[in-house]
Each structure stands twice: as C-alpha cells, then as structure tokens.
Amino acid sequence: MTSGALPGSGPAGTPDAEDRIEHASRDEIEALQLDRLRGTLNHAYTRVPHYRSVFDAAGVHPSMVRELADLARIPFTSKEDLRSNYPFGMLAVPRREVVRLHASSGTSGRPTVVGYNRADISNWSAVMARSLRAGGVRPGHTVHIACAYGLFTGGLGAHYGAEQLGCTVVPASGGMTERQVQLIEDFRPDAVVVTPSYLLVLADAMKARGTDPAASSLRYGLLGAEPWTESMRTEIESTFGMDATDLYGLSEVMGPGVACECVEAKDGLVLWEDHFLPEIVDPVDGTPLPDGQFGELVLTTLTRQAMPVVRYRTRDLTRLLPGTSRSMRRIEKIAGRSDDMITVRGVNTFPSQFEEQILRVRGLAPHYQCEVNRTDRLDEVVLRVEAVDGAAGAGEPAGELRRRVKESIGISVEVEILPPGSLGRSSGKAARVVDRRPAVAASGGASALVAGRPTAER
Structure with missing residues (x-):
C-alpha cells in the first residue's frame, strides 16, 4: 500500500x-x-x-x-x-x-x-x-x-x-x-x-x-x-x-x-x-x-x-x-x-448543552452531573452542580440555571447546588450522565437532533 x-x-x-x-x-x-x-x-x-x-x-x-x-x-x-x-x-x-x-x-x-x-x-x-x-x-x-x-x-x-x-x-x-x-x-x-x-x-x-x-x-x-x-x-x-x-x-x-x-x-x-x-x-x-x-x-x-x-x-x-x-x-x-445522547420527554440533548448553560451562571463551577429517573412514566432530571464559593443550596443560581436550561434546551430540570468537591473527580473522561430509567429508547433521536442543527458553513 x-x-x-x-x-x-x-x-x-x-x-x-x-x-x-x-x-x-x-x-x-x-x-x-x-x-x-x-x-x-x-x-x-x-x-x-x-x-x-x-x-x-x-x-x-x-x-x-x-x-x-x-x-x-x-x-x-x-x-x-x-x-x-x-x-x-x-x-x-x-x-x-x-x-x-x-x-x-x-x-x-x-x-x-x-x-x-x-x-x-x-x-x-x-x-x-x-x-x-x-x-x-x-x-x-x-x-x-x-x-x-x-x-x-x-x-x-x-x-x-x-x-x-x-x-x-x-x-x-x-x-x-x-x-x-x-x-x-x-x-x-x-x-x-x-x-x-x-x-x-x-x-x-x-x-x-x-x-x-x-x-x-x-x-x-x-x-x-x-x-x-x-x-x-x-x-x-x-x-x-x-x-x-x-x-x-x-x-x-x-x-x-x-x-x-x-x-x-x-x-x-x-x-x-x-x-x-x-x-x-x-x-x-x-x-x-x-x-x-x-x-x-x-x-x-x-x-x-x-x-x-x-x-x-x-x-x-x-x-x-x-x-x-x-x-x-x-x-x-x-x-x-450519537450513542451518548439522552432523550428526555421527547427532547434530545447532550451533556455539553447542560455544561454550556452552567458556565453562564455566575457562582457555579464546571463540575456537574445529570441524573435521569422515571416516575409514573414521566422522565425527571436532576442537575447537580458545584458552587464556586461553597454556598450549597443557593437559590438564585439554581433558579437561573433552571430557567436557562428550559429556554435553551426545552426541558424542565431540578437543580441542586452542592459545595465544592461534592462530586466525584476523574483523571480521565468525566461521567456526566447517570441514567436510572429502567429502559431508554431514543427513537429517531439522532436524526431529530441533526434536523435541528445549522447547515451553513462558517
């Protein structure tokens, strides 16, 4: 060759x-x-x-x-x-x-x-x-x-x-x-x-x-x-x-x-x-x-x-x-x-989309984890994020992040603000999503996501 x-x-x-x-x-x-x-x-x-x-x-x-x-x-x-x-x-x-x-x-x-x-x-x-x-x-x-x-x-x-x-x-x-x-x-x-x-x-x-x-x-x-x-x-x-x-x-x-x-x-x-x-x-x-x-x-x-x-x-x-x-x-x-995408209530999303919104909220660190559960056939998402100043449970950043996620991604999430160091650390790839649903089917998810992406060259 x-x-x-x-x-x-x-x-x-x-x-x-x-x-x-x-x-x-x-x-x-x-x-x-x-x-x-x-x-x-x-x-x-x-x-x-x-x-x-x-x-x-x-x-x-x-x-x-x-x-x-x-x-x-x-x-x-x-x-x-x-x-x-x-x-x-x-x-x-x-x-x-x-x-x-x-x-x-x-x-x-x-x-x-x-x-x-x-x-x-x-x-x-x-x-x-x-x-x-x-x-x-x-x-x-x-x-x-x-x-x-x-x-x-x-x-x-x-x-x-x-x-x-x-x-x-x-x-x-x-x-x-x-x-x-x-x-x-x-x-x-x-x-x-x-x-x-x-x-x-x-x-x-x-x-x-x-x-x-x-x-x-x-x-x-x-x-x-x-x-x-x-x-x-x-x-x-x-x-x-x-x-x-x-x-x-x-x-x-x-x-x-x-x-x-x-x-x-x-x-x-x-x-x-x-x-x-x-x-x-x-x-x-x-x-x-x-x-x-x-x-x-x-x-x-x-x-x-x-x-x-x-x-x-x-x-x-x-x-x-x-x-x-x-x-x-x-x-x-x-x-x-395409195999890391999660579908929540019909909406396709990636961990990086949560990260983007977290980093726009003052007082929050880029250490987070998204947990997905299903209760009575309804998907529930909890977004746990560390504070930079240790103010666990701070209401204002949590409210702002909930609003940003809803407006940008289109899903409602619960937000928990944790003290620094609360989430596990990894020297390799960070584990961002914990999906606890008994069965997850992303039917047509990838194609739906692609359909919503821009196609023009920059």
Missing part, C-alpha cells in the same frame, strides 16, 4: 517546520488521498478476511473506487465489527510485525484491540507532533502529559509526538492530583495534554494550595478525549492564562492526533487529511452528507498498515468545514456522540 513520505515534507531533522502538505492545494490533497485510499482498500481486502467477506457480500471490490466519491459504495466498519474479530482478526500484517497493541477498557462489551507496526508508530508520532505544533508547542518546550499511559492510547500517543517534536516530556499519566500539581510547580512545563475536565480538577487543587493557576508556567493546553464547549474554553483560558486548543482522536482509527485546532485560529479542528479521509453521514441511515451539514463523522485510514480501518463510524457528531489556517478541512467541535 502507498504510505511513503509526504509530498514536500521537510527532512526528519526539522520536526518543528510545518509540513508543506498542510498548505497544499485542494487538488494536491485529493490526489494524494485517492492514491492512498486505493492502496488501503487493496491492502484491507487482500489481507483481512473480515473486509474481504463484507466487500464480497456487498458486491463491491477495491477496483471500483476510481474517485473519492466512490468510497460511499464500500460498507461501513463499526465498533461491533472490531469486537467480533477480537483479538487479532482485523490485523493486516503477520503478528510478528506488530510492535504495539492498544485496547479499549471493554466496560460496555468485549474490548476493541488495535495493532501498530513500526510504520504506524512513526506516522502516529508525526501527526501527533504536527498537532502539538499547531496547538502552540515548539521544540525545546516541556510538555506535561496527564493522560493515562497503558492500553489507553492517550498517554503514549502524546508522548511519542512530543518527543518527535523535540520537547522534554513529563510522563505524569493520570491520577495522583497532588503530585501532578507539585510536578507542574517544580518542572515548570510550557504545555499540558489532558482532558478538559481534569485540567479544571488540577486548577481546583492549585487553588486549595493557595496557588493561582494563572501563575503557573502552563501556557498551552491541548485538551481532548471528551466534548467540551466554548464556555469551558473561556473558563480554562481565563483560569490559567493559557491558550487552550481542542485535540481529537480515537483508538480505533489511530489515537490522539487525528485532528487538532490551530492556536492562531481556534475555529475548529484541522483534520490531517493526508492520513485520514473524513465523511459526514446521516447518523440514522448512513447517507453521505455534503460539507457543512451536521451529522456523524466517518473515517478511513490512509496510511495505517497493521490495521487499516475502512469507513469507521465514530458516532461523533460534527460537520466538515473548509480550511482556514491550513488547507485541510476542519471538523467543528464535537457536539456529542
């Missing part, structure tokens, strides 16, 4: 320089994509029994893909496909060539396993280094990585990218909050890679020690692994005095580094299209949608060798936008996941 050096890329000794492909013409990018797509499809069809089986069942062959639009003829790949081929059924190279394995936790079923050969690790390091540079990090900076190391792709993905960029890496991993704060004070890193919710936990820990987070050395934050709002960006940037950019990735496709915001624009995540081919489809029927229309992100790997992934349904809801600071297209901030 085609996976050579990028056209116009600088030599390996200059990782701080932007790859020329980042500013290539649209024609150049699409020509490269088509060449690599054909290689990926042939590689997957000839080496992976699963792909050969589903291609044959659908009556399609890689040779039928003569232009990028023809990709829509190829069947999707789902997380269930990866699970049903556990552990090594999706590998396209002999096991002896696999130099690393990562896997999901498997909390919602059999784990998904992903394998990498040496070329995959090199490409992953390159796109992650590119992402860090886009987020403001430069060679010689110190990067504090507060993502978990191990089977989770976050820690090691960021680690290899930062080293390739020429940075000093602090592999702090997740958890041990007090130690994290001490390391930041002692080592004075320039940048941090972390989930946005855990970065706010670190801010709380700094304040508890009598330290102003804005006085820390951190000036760049690359934040990912969970949806977060513009309001939370404002909160983080004002708290730390840093530039906070969104970082996107998923282990099934590669890991962190699939897309990243550019610090100079902060207008959506540049998707590295020379390595990943994006599509937006209707989350219900899978129909391809045009750029600018809101739907589910589907990704095909273009350079992955050990485990190519064809038309993977990410379940992440966003839209494709034209390039600005780079030639490559952007994806809008992830609004949520």
Whole structure:
C-alpha cells in the first residue's frame, strides 16, 4: 500500500517546520488521498478476511473506487465489527510485525484491540507532533502529559509526538492530583495534554494550595478525549492564562492526533487529511452528507498498515468545514456522540448543552452531573452542580440555571447546588450522565437532533 513520505515534507531533522502538505492545494490533497485510499482498500481486502467477506457480500471490490466519491459504495466498519474479530482478526500484517497493541477498557462489551507496526508508530508520532505544533508547542518546550499511559492510547500517543517534536516530556499519566500539581510547580512545563475536565480538577487543587493557576508556567493546553464547549474554553483560558486548543482522536482509527485546532485560529479542528479521509453521514441511515451539514463523522485510514480501518463510524457528531489556517478541512467541535445522547420527554440533548448553560451562571463551577429517573412514566432530571464559593443550596443560581436550561434546551430540570468537591473527580473522561430509567429508547433521536442543527458553513 502507498504510505511513503509526504509530498514536500521537510527532512526528519526539522520536526518543528510545518509540513508543506498542510498548505497544499485542494487538488494536491485529493490526489494524494485517492492514491492512498486505493492502496488501503487493496491492502484491507487482500489481507483481512473480515473486509474481504463484507466487500464480497456487498458486491463491491477495491477496483471500483476510481474517485473519492466512490468510497460511499464500500460498507461501513463499526465498533461491533472490531469486537467480533477480537483479538487479532482485523490485523493486516503477520503478528510478528506488530510492535504495539492498544485496547479499549471493554466496560460496555468485549474490548476493541488495535495493532501498530513500526510504520504506524512513526506516522502516529508525526501527526501527533504536527498537532502539538499547531496547538502552540515548539521544540525545546516541556510538555506535561496527564493522560493515562497503558492500553489507553492517550498517554503514549502524546508522548511519542512530543518527543518527535523535540520537547522534554513529563510522563505524569493520570491520577495522583497532588503530585501532578507539585510536578507542574517544580518542572515548570510550557504545555499540558489532558482532558478538559481534569485540567479544571488540577486548577481546583492549585487553588486549595493557595496557588493561582494563572501563575503557573502552563501556557498551552491541548485538551481532548471528551466534548467540551466554548464556555469551558473561556473558563480554562481565563483560569490559567493559557491558550487552550481542542485535540481529537480515537483508538480505533489511530489515537490522539487525528485532528487538532490551530492556536492562531481556534475555529475548529484541522483534520490531517493526508492520513485520514473524513465523511459526514446521516447518523440514522448512513447517507453521505455534503460539507457543512451536521451529522456523524466517518473515517478511513490512509496510511495505517497493521490495521487499516475502512469507513469507521465514530458516532461523533460534527460537520466538515473548509480550511482556514491550513488547507485541510476542519471538523467543528464535537457536539456529542450519537450513542451518548439522552432523550428526555421527547427532547434530545447532550451533556455539553447542560455544561454550556452552567458556565453562564455566575457562582457555579464546571463540575456537574445529570441524573435521569422515571416516575409514573414521566422522565425527571436532576442537575447537580458545584458552587464556586461553597454556598450549597443557593437559590438564585439554581433558579437561573433552571430557567436557562428550559429556554435553551426545552426541558424542565431540578437543580441542586452542592459545595465544592461534592462530586466525584476523574483523571480521565468525566461521567456526566447517570441514567436510572429502567429502559431508554431514543427513537429517531439522532436524526431529530441533526434536523435541528445549522447547515451553513462558517
């Protein structure tokens, strides 16, 4: 398969320089994509029994893909496909060539396993280094990585990218909050890679020690692994005095580094299209949608060798936008996941919508949890939010938040204001919703939500 050096890329000794492909013409990018797509499809069809089986069942062959639009003829790949081929059924190279394995936790079923050969690790390091540079990090900076190391792709993905960029890496991993704060004070890193919710936990820990987070050395934050709002960006940037950019990735496709915001624009995540081919489809029927229309992100790997992934349904809801600071297209901030959406009294909503309203109410912290119950066939929602000043039960913020949620989302909620530290903290993704209903059916939910989203490009 085609996976050579990028056209116009600088030599390996200059990782701080932007790859020329980042500013290539649209024609150049699409020509490269088509060449690599054909290689990926042939590689997957000839080496992976699963792909050969589903291609044959659908009556399609890689040779039928003569232009990028023809990709829509190829069947999707789902997380269930990866699970049903556990552990090594999706590998396209002999096991002896696999130099690393990562896997999901498997909390919602059999784990998904992903394998990498040496070329995959090199490409992953390159796109992650590119992402860090886009987020403001430069060679010689110190990067504090507060993502978990191990089977989770976050820690090691960021680690290899930062080293390739020429940075000093602090592999702090997740958890041990007090130690994290001490390391930041002692080592004075320039940048941090972390989930946005855990970065706010670190801010709380700094304040508890009598330290102003804005006085820390951190000036760049690359934040990912969970949806977060513009309001939370404002909160983080004002708290730390840093530039906070969104970082996107998923282990099934590669890991962190699939897309990243550019610090100079902060207008959506540049998707590295020379390595990943994006599509937006209707989350219900899978129909391809045009750029600018809101739907589910589907990704095909273009350079992955050990485990190519064809038309993977990410379940992440966003839209494709034209390039600005780079030639490559952007994806809008992830609004949520089609499988994380909750339907309350016929209204479809995501945790990020609650977060957006919480951050607009003075006196409330961005630590919250939404509990959904059903009493006498009626859904009831309790929104528990921490106060910044410890004034538990304060009536005014609770009333304002109830009003904002009702006006913006369209549902009535009960609001409980709790003292700081009342809700559990996580060093990984925050658990925002607890659904205690005996059975939840989001009938037509995703399509109804998509129908209400704007379609114009910005």
